[in-house]
Amino acid sequence: MKDSDCIFCKIAGGDIPCTKLLEDDAAIAFLDIGPLAEGHVLLIPKHHYVTVDQMPPDVAAAVLKHLPALGRAVQSAVGCEGFNILQNNGPVAHQVVGHVHFHIIPRNSGDEFRFNWPAGLYPKGRIEQLAEAIRKELATRNL
Numbered sequence: 001m002k003d004s005d006c007i008f009c010k011i012a013g014g015d016i017p018c019t020k021l022l023e024d025d026a027a028i029a030f031l032d033i034g035p036l037a038e039g040h041v042l043l044i045p046k047h048h049y050v051t052v053d054q055m056p057p058d059v060a061a062a063v064l065k066h067l068p069a070l071g072r073a074v075q076s077a078v079g080c081e082g083f084n085i086l087q088n089n090g091p092v093a094h095q096v097v098g099h100v101h102f103h104i105i106p107r108n109s110g111d112e113f114r115f116n117w118p119a120g121l122y123p124k125g126r127i128e129q130l131a132e133a134i135r136k137e138l139a140t141r142n143l
């Protein structure tokens, strides 16, 4: 399934060039042309899914199996101290291209990339309420 207006579908289909790192039947990885750091990689499914929750489990597995090797390769190649894997779903989560993609972002002490991570606390009993609601949703889905 392709979306003719989707830049990542065009990259996956070879209609737009990319600096390709790996490719198989399910996935393609390439260097982001607007990197947050040198060696910033994008890993995408070849088929068009807008958000990660739309991906069938077997497709997700076939794409995500590349993350460990890509992480090791990027760390070795650019000599970074660590890396983030970032995946955004929906405009509110800063998803700009509507085709699932996983960022592998090299990190070094003192770099400019920042997270605002406003961790909170649950009121008494709320964490179990939420867990029950999520477990109920999981039980109704075909996993």
Ligand SMILES: [Zn+2]
Pocket (backbone or CB within 6 Å): 002, 003, 006, 007, 008, 009, 010, 047, 048, 049, 098, 099
């Ligand atoms: Zn697409």
